[in-house]
Amino acid sequence: MSDAGPLIHLAQINKLQILEKLFKRVLISQGVKREVVDEGIKLGHSDAVTVKEAIDKGWIMIEKLTREELLAAKRLAKGENISQSDAETLILAKKKEARNVLVDEKILSHLAKMFGFTVWNTWTIMLEALSKRLIEISDIKLAIKELGKNRHKLKAKQAEEILEAAERIVSNRK
Secondary structure, three states, X not given: OEOHHHHHHHHHOOOOHHHHHHHXXXXXXXXXXXXXXXXXXXXXXXXXXXXXXXXXXOOEEEEOOOHHHHHHXXXXXXXXXXXXXXXHHHHHHHHOOOOEEEOOOHHHHHHHHHOOOEEEXXXXXXXXXXXXXXXXXXXHHHHXXXXXXXXXXXXXXXXXXXHHHHHHHHHHHO
């Protein structure tokens, strides 16, 4: 189950395929697809095309929510002050009895943990990929440079902690 953030961020650094390697399949709601692909393509974002290609290949799958589930998502969104697509992600994850939820937003991350899901964000995904030798430490450094400063609002201390974790992973491999 994924929200928009990790899909967008990984596609922006050409690492979306990590999700397929780590999770095999990723499920998203119609709202997330609208946010990432439909709106992204309208705005001319190349990451939206990358995500659309993954959907076309079939490893990112779109699940339609029932009318009742959409109403539940609307209530959750209003009650928790989150977006409709964020609420859809949680409702769909609960419906599908997902174990993992991919989210970057703090509020959504806390809610997902309260629902009992294991939460993965862009950085934990990258570090897991590094530990499984799917990427190199240079990819982490590039992601910090590309995402951290421009799009992900990463503080210097956070970037330092991510890099330290990456270095520990690499040193433990030997």
